[in-house]
Amino acid sequence: MLENSEISPTEPISQVVLALRGLYRSFGTVRAIQGLDLTVRRGEIYGFLGRNGAGKTTTIRSLMGILRPDAGTIEILGSSVDRVRPELKRNIGYVAQEQHFYSWMTCRGIGRFVGGFYPNWDAFEFERLLDVFELPPRRRISSLSHGMRVKLALALATAPRPPLLILDEPTSGLDPVARREFSDLLTVHARAANQTVFFSTHLVEEVERLADRLCILDRGRAVYEGSLGTLRESVRLLDSSACDPLPPDFHVLQRLGDTDLIVRAEPARWVEASLTDRGRALPLNEIFIAMVTGSRGR
Numbered sequence: 001m002l003e004n005s006e007i008s009p010t011e012p013i014s015q016v017v018l019a020l021r022g023l024y025r026s027f028g029t030v031r032a033i034q035g036l037d038l039t040v041r042r043g044e045i046y047g048f049l050g051r052n053g054a055g056k057t058t059t060i061r062s063l064m065g066i067l068r069p070d071a072g073t074i075e076i077l078g079s080s081v082d083r084v085r086p087e088l089k090r091n092i093g094y095v096a097q098e099q100h101f102y103s104w105m106t107c108r109g110i111g112r113f114v115g116g117f118y119p120n121w122d123a124f125e126f127e128r129l130l131d132v133f134e135l136p137p138r139r140r141i142s143s144l145s146h147g148m149r150v151k152l153a154l155a156l157a158t159a160p161r162p163p164l165l166i167l168d169e170p171t172s173g174l175d176p177v178a179r180r181e182f183s184d185l186l187t188v189h190a191r192a193a194n195q196t197v198f199f200s201t202h203l204v205e206e207v208e209r210l211a212d213r214l215c216i217l218d219r220g221r222a223v224y225e226g227s228l229g230t231l232r233e234s235v236r237l238l239d240s241s242a243c244d245p246l247p248p249d250f251h252v253l254q255r256l257g258d259t260d261l262i263v264r265a266e267p268a269r270w271v272e273a274s275l276t277d278r279g280r281a282l283p284l285n286e287i288f289i290a291m292v293t294g295s296r297g298r
Contacts, residue, residue, distance in 0.1 A: 016075065017042050017164055017196040018063070023072035025058055025220075032058040034220040036072070040198050042163075045190060047211030048200040051292060055220035056200040057097060060168045064094055077164060090118055093157030093165040093195075097172060099149045103142035107135045107152055111159065118160040126159035133185065147178040151185070158189060165190065167199040171206065179203075183210055204285040218292040228284065233267035235287045236279030247273050253290040262290040 018040035025033040032055045040046045050056050061067040063074060065084035074081050077091055084092075101110060107130055115121035130137050133151040135144075144152065150170060157165060170186070171179040187210055190197045201207060207214050208228065216224040224231060235253065238261045246252070249269055254262040263279065270278060282290075 015042050016040070017077060018046075018198060019073075019075040020059070020063075021073045021075075023059070023062065023074070024070045025055075025062055025067060026070055032220050033062070033069070036217075036220065036222055038215045038222060038225055040196060041213075042196055043194055044212040045187070045197040045199070045210050047207035047214035048198060048217065049204065049207045049214050049288065050200070050202060050217035052202055054202075054217045054292075056202075056217060057168055058220075059217070060166060060200060063166060064089075064092070090120070090160065091162050091164065093160065093162040095150070095153045095157050095165075095167045095170050097168040099153045101141045101149070101152070103140065105141055106138050107141065107144075108137035110141065110152070111156065114156050115159070120160045122159055122161055125161065126155060129155035129159060129189075132189075147174050147182070150174065150178075150182060154182075154186065158193070158195070161193065163196060165195055165197045165199075167197065169200055169202070171201070171203070179206070186210070204288050208284050216288065216291050223291050230267060231287060232281060232284065233270070235262060235264045235282060235290060236270065237261070237282055238263050238275075238279040247275075254293055262286070264291075 016039055018038075020036050020038050023033050023036040024031075036055075036059060048056055048059070058067065062069045063076070063084070065081075076084065076088060079088065081088065102113075105113065108127075111123070111126045111130075115123060115126065127137070133148075133155055135148060135152055135155065141149070141152070154167075154170065167186075171182055174182060183206060186197070189195075199210070211228065213225070213227050214231075215222050237256075240259050240261050246263065247265075247269070250263050250265040250273070252261050253264050256262065262282065265273070
């Protein structure tokens with residue numbers, strides 16, 4: 001059970017767009033996903049944060065039916081699924097970590113091609129996105145930069161106006177300027193269309209800038225799920241000499257030198273506990289490092 005989970009067991013079904021319960025997936029003796037639970041609510045941008053190799057892509061490929069989980073349940077858009085059927089995929093915009101296109105097609109041509117598979121394809125919206133993303137309609141895909149290909153993939157994924165977008169490391173390989181540009185475009189577009197976005201990343205600043213809530217994944221396990229605000233209130237830096245002993249529900253994530261401790265507890269406990277030192281807040285990137293390193297010692 002996640003200590004800081006903010007999901008109620010009575011969450012209204014109409015508000016849940018994506019839910020995983022007890023998901024497992026192994027490759028031989030390697031356990032890629034280990035009992036993963038998470039819930040994504042309607043209209044939110046949800047960050048799936050973890051180091052490279054944490055299990056993010058395996059999770060997303062399981063969601064999309066590319067991989068079959070060993071155990072667990074997946075609920076997407078109100079339906080419990082063991083495999084994502086074509087009719088359900090039409091309601092999901094998916095951008096994979098690597099984009100594969102017919103390189104001889106033009107940006108406009110691949111839109112016409114992909115649009116034939118979607119009854120709700122909005123050709124006017126696709127043309128608008130080509131303009132917003134500054135993608136030359138008549139240019140062959142073979143001549144596009146990596147950043148332009150990522151934008152094209154997002155345009156193709158969103159033109160059918162799906163209620164759910166699933167993005168696997170969408171800014172991987174982009175330079176900082178292109179990464180920021182892509183993130184800004186994604187935020188504006190998703191908010192305007194009231195879409196739910198589930199995106200994976202290993203970049204803390206990306207989650208900090210975009211996400212309403214997040215899941216921190218480490219070695220296939222969720223070590224946190226909730227809001228960024230609650231996460232910041234849960235983890236603090238303490239002087240060990242001022243808080244010995246710690247209350248039993250305070251967990252040391254990391255020791256820094258001889259005196260400093262990074263400690264995690266429920267936000268309310270920081271207020272209630274009898275501590276001479278309530279510590280200081282930490283930047284999100286330091287909290288993330290402590291969370292994933294601390295989870296390995298448990």
